[in-house]
Amino acid sequence: MADHSTRAAYTVDSLLAVTVRVFNERGYDGTSMEDLSRAAGISKSSIYHHVRGKEELLRLAVGRALDALFAILDEPAATAGRPADRLEHVVRRTAEVLLDELPYVTLLLRVRGNTATEQWALERRRDFDHRVAALVQDAVTAGQLRADVEPRLATRLLFGTVNSLVEWYRPGQRGAEHLPDAVARFAFDGLRAR
Amino acid sequence: MADHSTRAAYTVDSLLAVTVRVFNERGYDGTSMEDLSRAAGISKSSIYHHVRGKEELLRLAVGRALDALFAILDEPAATAGRPADRLEHVVRRTAEVLLDELPYVTLLLRVRGNTATEQWALERRRDFDHRVAALVQDAVTAGQLRADVEPRLATRLLFGTVNSLVEWYRPGQRGAEHLPDAVARFAFDGLRAR
DNA sequence: GTCTATATGTTGATAGAC
DNA sequence: GTCTATCAACATATAGAC
Numbered sequence: 001m002a003d004h005s006t007r008a009a010y011t012v013d014s015l016l017a018v019t020v021r022v023f024n025e026r027g028y029d030g031t032s033m034e035d036l037s038r039a040a041g042i043s044k045s046s047i048y049h050h051v052r053g054k055e056e057l058l059r060l061a062v063g064r065a066l067d068a069l070f071a072i073l074d075e076p077a078a079t080a081g082r083p084a085d086r087l088e089h090v091v092r093r094t095a096e097v098l099l100d101e102l103p104y105v106t107l108l109l110r111v112r113g114n115t116a117t118e119q120w121a122l123e124r125r126r127d128f129d130h131r132v133a134a135l136v137q138d139a140v141t142a143g144q145l146r147a148d149v150e151p152r153l154a155t156r157l158l159f160g161t162v163n164s165l166v167e168w169y170r171p172g173q174r175g176a177e178h179l180p181d182a183v184a185r186f187a188f189d190g191l192r193a194r
Numbered sequence: 195m196a197d198h199s200t201r202a203a204y205t206v207d208s209l210l211a212v213t214v215r216v217f218n219e220r221g222y223d224g225t226s227m228e229d230l231s232r233a234a235g236i237s238k239s240s241i242y243h244h245v246r247g248k249e250e251l252l253r254l255a256v257g258r259a260l261d262a263l264f265a266i267l268d269e270p271a272a273t274a275g276r277p278a279d280r281l282e283h284v285v286r287r288t289a290e291v292l293l294d295e296l297p298y299v300t301l302l303l304r305v306r307g308n309t310a311t312e313q314w315a316l317e318r319r320r321d322f323d324h325r326v327a328a329l330v331q332d333a334v335t336a337g338q339l340r341a342d343v344e345p346r347l348a349t350r351l352l353f354g355t356v357n358s359l360v361e362w363y364r365p366g367q368r369g370a371e372h373l374p375d376a377v378a379r380f381a382f383d384g385l386r387a388r
Numbered sequence: 389g390t391c392t393a394t395a396t397g398t399t400g401a402t403a404g405a406c
Numbered sequence: 407g408t409c410t411a412t413c414a415a416c417a418t419a420t421a422g423a424c
Binding site: 025026027029030084110112114143144145146147149150153154156157158159160161163164165167168175182183186187188189190191192193194 | 219220221223224278304306308337338339340341343344347348350351352353354355357358359361362369376377380381382383384385386387388
């Protein structure tokens with residue numbers, strides 16, 4: 001073996017996993033390179049061997065989340081069928097991806113726009129939202145969603161509901177496999193008893 | 195007149211209004227006292243004349259949001275009547291308060307927990323959530339909400355939906371007066387056409 | 389109530405050895 | 407691939423004049 005210690009050397013990916021955890025705990029701006037070095041167990045300058053700086057770590061993390069979300073829109077069930085069914089598929093899958101890639105999506109949803117990287121992330125998020133809004137519009141036009149629903153508002157409330165999972169879900173929590181279904185039922189059928 | 199310039203002197207409240215706007219634009223950690231001084235048009239040390247420091251500005255801002263939210267729970271319509279009606283009232287009023295006190299509530303919802311002040315804010319938020327969760331439980335027990343709804347999950351999705359308004363609503367936006375109603379319909383009746 | 393000047397600590401990033 | 411040592415810039419906060 002060629003390694004000089006007991007712990008395997010970091011790769012960009014394994015360093016990213018540690019980084020994203022700390023970013024989510026303390027916030028991106030509230031996290032110093034010193035915080036990251038302590039959490040990773042290596043020195044600050046060692047981090048700079050893997051990445052150009054703090055902002056690159058953010059870019060890699062939110063890029064991973066965005067790629068996973070956009071992939072949903074290309075799935076067969078999102079591109080063919082009744083508009084309402086396609087929309088419901090996207091909502092369920094968005095919730096699933098959010099849970100699968102929880103720390104990365106959490107970080108994405110907290111990005112504010114201070115730096116160029118953050119603005120790029122916000123732009124891609126808006127693009128994703130617009131593509132879902134078009135799906136909502138189609139479903140309303142087809143008479144499959146309530147007629148009094150304003151498509152843009154409905155899209156925003158949908159994402160508000162789905163995205164709020166990052167506020168409280170913690171990995172391994174009981175009943176995770178039923179969450180995407182519960183979210184879809186909430187959004188499409190509501191809480192009220194009939 | 196006793197003032198020495200054209201602009202009225204700052205009070206804690208008027209300084210807070212400027213501060214909260216900047217905190218929401220750049221994030222609390224991303225905002226420096228220099229940023230605040232530039233936005234307020236006075237020097238850094240003048241800010242310290244009004245408050246002890248940056249963290250006190252945060253405490254005053256989120257305290258205002260929390261007081262407004264807790265006041266809802268004491269309103270007559272929240273303390274008497276059918277559980278489902280009381281819950282629906284709280285949801286509508288939470289949306290209203292959120293829109294009325296938008297910058298303060300926005301800041302509250304973004305608090306992470308790095309400092310003692312932030313932990314205090316998170317604790318009061320949890321307390322508010324628990325009191326609403328009890329209302330949801332009552333409504334489920336009374337058979338007024340779907341039986342397959344887990345009360346804690348329902349509460350979280352409710353707040354996720356309402357709180358998401360801060361992500362996109364901007365003051366003066368068209369149709370604001372219908373928003374609390376639209377949110378309540380979404381949450382209780384869902385999007386699907388019947 | 390506001391200012392200029394400054395103290396004191398922390399930050400992101402680099403140099404260069406091993 | 408990791409380290410120690412260091413830097414310039416920027417942070418929060420204070421002192422003291424007007």
